[in-house]
Amino acid sequence: MDQWITFAQDRWYFIAVAIIVLFIVIGVVKTLVKWVLVVIIIGVIVVYGANYKDKLQSIGTTIVTKATEEAKDGAAKALASEAKDAKYTVDKDGAFVITTKNLKVEGKVGSNDVEVTFLGATFTMQADGVVSTFIEQAKKNSGSSS
Template identity: 35%
Template sequence: MGAVSSLFDTQVWSQFLRENWIIIAVALVLLFAVINLVKTMLKWAIVILIVAGLFIYSGITIDQIGGAVSKVTDGTVDTLKTEAQEVMLKEARDAVYTSNGDGTFVITTPNLKVTGAAGDDKVNVTFRGVSLGKWNVTDTLKGFIDEARKHPAPAGS
């Protein structure tokens, strides 16, 4: 946790910039030269090497960067899941249940799409066009599915 928080600490970055401004300036000149002069895929490999070299020199490890990205991603997904559950409760009455005839179903609302198979303990949930993966069928989700079954899609749709 401490390593990730230091990644976003402005004092750490400010101190690093003051101490290493010459190296950063040289790296930026190299980056611009490579981007402007090299016209192949090799250009991007060189750019990645220069940026990675700066990170390594600064003492920030790939694990710290990966940890920070994972933390932000996990937080975003958790927020989306919570919001999707709230919307699920609000939009249950507007849900349209479509049975595909093979035991699978699709439930749609203005913001959600839930797909699964009857009797399965997991369903796929999509919230505002973003897949949130497979969810276990909890009481909330079971209630949503049961409410949606009361609103079947019109025949032929």
């Protein structure tokens, strides 16, 4: 039902045009063809509205993907700018945590993936490039050589 409400809100002009065409067809055409055209127009609206949910899902997926990319870009910039204030701690099992005022980076020593939490969003990043430099700087800040 929600997809029909969203469809009506987003495509009200399509529905309005279809209703106008229906009134014209009903007023002008006086044969059986009139009812065939009415059924076709209503069928087009139903098919378009029923498939509208798929379009909304693809739009939602695109938005989530772009938001994740923006968050990762922001995290990479924060990694570079906050490296000097990073605090590095490592557990006996090899898991480490690096914290700054805006970031939290978690991983295992020797692993190529780390979990980055930035502005409440957590995602996985490769421990190379900026992330690797950040980890090394955090180690230097803490005086740890592990």
